[in-house]
Amino acid sequence: MLLKNNIPIGYVLGKVKYDSALVAIYAIVVTVSHQLNIFNFDIPIGGVPAILGTVISLLLAFRSNQAYDRWWEARIVWGAIVNDSRSFARQVITFIGNLYDSGSTGELKERLIKRQIAWNYALTKSLRKQDPYKDIKRLLSESDFEFVKAYDNVPNALLKLQGMDINRATNEGLLNQFQQIELERTLMKLTDSMGKCERIKSTVFPETYTLYIRLAIYLFITVLPFSLFGLFGYISIPLVIAIGTLFLLIEKMAVHLQDPFENKPTDTPMSTISAKIERDLMQMWLDDRMEDQRDEAKNADRKMFYIL
């Protein structure tokens, strides 16, 4: 359900262009000074740079793993939201009412399904700290819209409305107690997914790791030209820039992946997913209304078939 989105390389390179420029200037100054014999000492590359290279590689591997896990967890959570939205709609359509009153509960079903669609948009906006009301106004009744405007946490308010409607439907006898529990459990799963998104959003990756990795990379870049100019002369300049930029890019990539709800190109495509859920659920719902009409014709035979 997530889009095949190419992360624009230019965008990512843009993020390290200042760092790369600094690396380039440093490499040029050091190498030129050395070639002009302004100073003169070498560092054997098998020594300090190799040790630092191993340390940085392992720290970057650790860092990339954790960042990737956060990013992948975010996608798993939104995958679960898609599944639970579909299951919720299927349960609403098949549980509520029965063969004999299939028409009369339509308004309740529509309200529940549209509110679920609104929940996805509201969660998207609230995670991105954008105005949560724009997308959902067209999906909610006026009284519902007034209700959720009083809340800080709009998705939570929508879930409460769902719970109250389900409870009323149970009290009215439109759902039996088992079905109420099943729908309630689907709501609990949505509550859990919402909480997981909030946890990922608001838990920063330990800042100090970022700091240590950067310190190690800068130390490495500082030492690197001294190991190379003796061997390569001016060719060491592009080598330093290439290796330094490579390390900086990998580190930057991890920083991007670790915050999957920040409205960046590597972001979880929540708006696209929400739109897809809307299409799926509206199709299920419209189709159910037509099915009702067809059903009225067919009911007689089918019922006969089962009971006889």
Add this chain to the structure above:
Amino acid sequence: MLLKNNIPIGYVLGKVKYDSALVAIYAIVVTVSHQLNIFNFDIPIGGVPAILGTVISLLLAFRSNQAYDRWWEARIVWGAIVNDSRSFARQVITFIGNLYDSGSTGELKERLIKRQIAWNYALTKSLRKQDPYKDIKRLLSESDFEFVKAYDNVPNALLKLQGMDINRATNEGLLNQFQQIELERTLMKLTDSMGKCERIKSTVFPETYTLYIRLAIYLFITVLPFSLFGLFGYISIPLVIAIGTLFLLIEKMAVHLQDPFENKPTDTPMSTISAKIERDLMQMWLDDRMEDQRDEAKNADRKMFYIL
């Protein structure tokens, strides 16, 4: 349940043949130039190549791990689909109806089981972006087939039909409320498996990682012959080709594993699994019909045995 399928080595080697040829040409040009004294400088191999080797090794390990996890998760999901299909069939056969009307509910059971078989084929085709209607026509009733043709998401439509049939059977008294909930939960598990497949299918592995690893490998190959010709002369040509191709192959392998629904030889064998589910479920179902006939003979004594 997945086939013991040898991944054709030729197929994989074919994928890197252009890269390998380029590496070969580069290695030959550089080495011959050097041997002919066209230019003259060495890179100690303990230096830049060793650092790049460590970085590439760790990136490839990270990459292989994530790709393997996606591939393995895809197999786990299809393993769960096999289990849930079997459990669904067993529940349909044992839950619906009772000893006294064992014959009359046969058509409903057959419809549910065949629709479950069709679901597997439809999911396979829809993940591979192939025509989803070819395999399922023979398994569905005409009205069902018309119904699902109106949907973009065929497997989802089939699950909705299952849910509606189960609800009708409950309203008719052929299932009690507990049994409805159990069957509904099995449908939820299938919804979840479907969603997981879609998530893996549509979430691209971060493109930039692929880019960085390739950049690092190309940088490594660029530098490598300069480290080797001083030591080996012309023997360095096959060494560069061997080591370069090895890195490229491992990288390619990860790219293959990471997309387990793309109709490649390393793919999840979904058609084979679907056919196996069809065999298993049809055997359970046909057998159940014969069992019914035997049962009619045996019922009297068994019942006596239990109740007395």
Add this chain to the structure above:
Amino acid sequence: MLLKNNIPIGYVLGKVKYDSALVAIYAIVVTVSHQLNIFNFDIPIGGVPAILGTVISLLLAFRSNQAYDRWWEARIVWGAIVNDSRSFARQVITFIGNLYDSGSTGELKERLIKRQIAWNYALTKSLRKQDPYKDIKRLLSESDFEFVKAYDNVPNALLKLQGMDINRATNEGLLNQFQQIELERTLMKLTDSMGKCERIKSTVFPETYTLYIRLAIYLFITVLPFSLFGLFGYISIPLVIAIGTLFLLIEKMAVHLQDPFENKPTDTPMSTISAKIERDLMQMWLDDRMEDQRDEAKNADRKMFYIL
């Protein structure tokens, strides 16, 4: 739900300042002695330091992974506590009572919700070994407060009170048996979260690993200046300090992360989370009371809508 909290760098550096000072003194003494020709031998840096560097890097990666997993598990547990608190409140509000007696069960609902809020504060304090009674007095009735004062494990006592109130409500007919089971399951989840926090709190990371890593780092630092002064002279002093401090910092970071309930800056922000839960739950509860009043006006039409 967790705060975007910058870990103060000064705080962390403060923790290694004595170690760093020792490293500095050692590096100065050894390097100066060497430069004054008091003794004279070199260690090639590609040898012992490189091997030790690899060993330390892998041990630190292992260590950081495990520490990070503990820290992340602690956040996951508190994320689950947020989710379960919200679900519990929603269930209490929608399950207890029905449309016709919506006013009369208010006191019971308030008691259950406030006790859930108190549970979060009590768990926070008890994990931090602080006075658990201060924050919860205002949230509990006098008899409840007396009751929990008799217990060593205050959160456990609060859960027992919840269980007893829910059982009484079931006996009184305010909850049906399904609803009791659902609420009981939410209590079980809270029991599990509490137990997980206690497990992380009281299970020390194997001390010997810490010891081995420190031994390896000290051995590395002991050997390092002998590998560097031959190459760099006095410049080796800042290099030894930088590399030594880097290793010590990464090790210290892991030690900090591995104890997420110790009242340190890298701690899980449990007080903030508890306060956030209080805001959310009180909003849901107050809103429910107003809703009741609005409901009384609306009930007639809605009921008509459903039943007709």
Add this chain to the structure above:
Amino acid sequence: MLLKNNIPIGYVLGKVKYDSALVAIYAIVVTVSHQLNIFNFDIPIGGVPAILGTVISLLLAFRSNQAYDRWWEARIVWGAIVNDSRSFARQVITFIGNLYDSGSTGELKERLIKRQIAWNYALTKSLRKQDPYKDIKRLLSESDFEFVKAYDNVPNALLKLQGMDINRATNEGLLNQFQQIELERTLMKLTDSMGKCERIKSTVFPETYTLYIRLAIYLFITVLPFSLFGLFGYISIPLVIAIGTLFLLIEKMAVHLQDPFENKPTDTPMSTISAKIERDLMQMWLDDRMEDQRDEAKNADRKMFYIL
């Protein structure tokens, strides 16, 4: 429940003896040729061998991890089978019937428990592609045995028989609907465990990884003597054999672990586990029959105690 089984070292060494012999011959030929000055060039060991050593180490670590995970997952699945078999037996014994008819349901209970025992043996044999009928004949009634002989998938057929017996018992009133659902869920867990075993059995580890690792090891061994004879002379022969065999052994170990159902010494001890389950379940069952007799004596007082 799994046996403390020492993997015979001789067995494993036997598997690499041809490879080791080839390595030995190669090392001897190369070293002797060199010592006799037939050819003359050295490879510095810090170069190509070190890079290949790092690559191989990381690939072997990746490989060992995945193989170990498969092996450990297989043991976890069989651990779950033990747990679910015990729970199934306990549920059968305590659910079916009640205090007043404790004797009369004995035959049904015995059939269910013995069939569960047979299921374990049948699954063992079917995973090892051995004759599945030998062990189970003594445990099944004649009609059951005829029934399962018609099936390709014997364990699946046994589960279907269990489901049908449980459904009949429910229809006869020997189980209530909740208890049927609980037993059905235990059957679903057993279905899941069976499917997991089949998934591990039939999913080959990607062949190409094995190929790449072997290629890298052979390349490493090819290069190694050239790096060593300059330093060690004839002593390099045992060194090459030792290091080469070590890499080959670790690779072989991973290959063994990754197929835990192949009837090798490192296999999951399924027969032993099945025999242990038989002992446990028969003890529970025999004991239950004696308990019944004791119970008849005691019933009066106990009942009085509860009810009064």
Add this chain to the structure above:
Amino acid sequence: MLLKNNIPIGYVLGKVKYDSALVAIYAIVVTVSHQLNIFNFDIPIGGVPAILGTVISLLLAFRSNQAYDRWWEARIVWGAIVNDSRSFARQVITFIGNLYDSGSTGELKERLIKRQIAWNYALTKSLRKQDPYKDIKRLLSESDFEFVKAYDNVPNALLKLQGMDINRATNEGLLNQFQQIELERTLMKLTDSMGKCERIKSTVFPETYTLYIRLAIYLFITVLPFSLFGLFGYISIPLVIAIGTLFLLIEKMAVHLQDPFENKPTDTPMSTISAKIERDLMQMWLDDRMEDQRDEAKNADRKMFYIL
């Protein structure tokens, strides 16, 4: 719940003292021979030792990870046992009986809770292969004690007794069917935890890995002094001992962690946990009895409060 237990360093060092002594003797013999010019050749440390160092580091990281995971899984299982014991006690106290007969079911509740306490002690002893009867005699009735003495698997027998008591209570009407299922599920969780402990206890870590790692370490130590005495002379002796002992210690640590039920200092503190569960459950139980008495006084008002 697990104790802050310092693993005695002396204890661990004691385990490697013979190995370390051998390393010391070997290092002294080789170095002295070399210094006396008995033989004369060097191994450059960047070569064989560096490659072996990388291999050993990665194998040790793999090994430590798997061992740590076993150890941590054991603690997680015992954490779950604590949670489930508490939940079981809370369910027994709140489910059984109701407000009007709160006194008369006391003996049943006491029997169930004390048996749960006994189960923890019995599991501890049985995992440690110690006499399982000593601790539990005081907690069981005489007839229960006779019953379990006939069983090989004492904890399993206790769970069967719990299941039978719960079934009897249901038949007597003291529990409804939902409550029976909930208690049965808690028993299933305890069965699972027991099975997980047995699985960890009886599944040996693949012996061959231990063998390969030791072989690699011994090969490394054999080669190491030849790389060092040329550079350090007699100072190479403590270096060889320090590095060799470090590797042996890390390997030993993993061996210790991987068997968490073997009655060693790094063991899971099961006795302490069992005693803690006893304290918690007895407090809940005693408190419940006093509560009963208080309740009798209060009941009138509370009931009025709810119903009015």
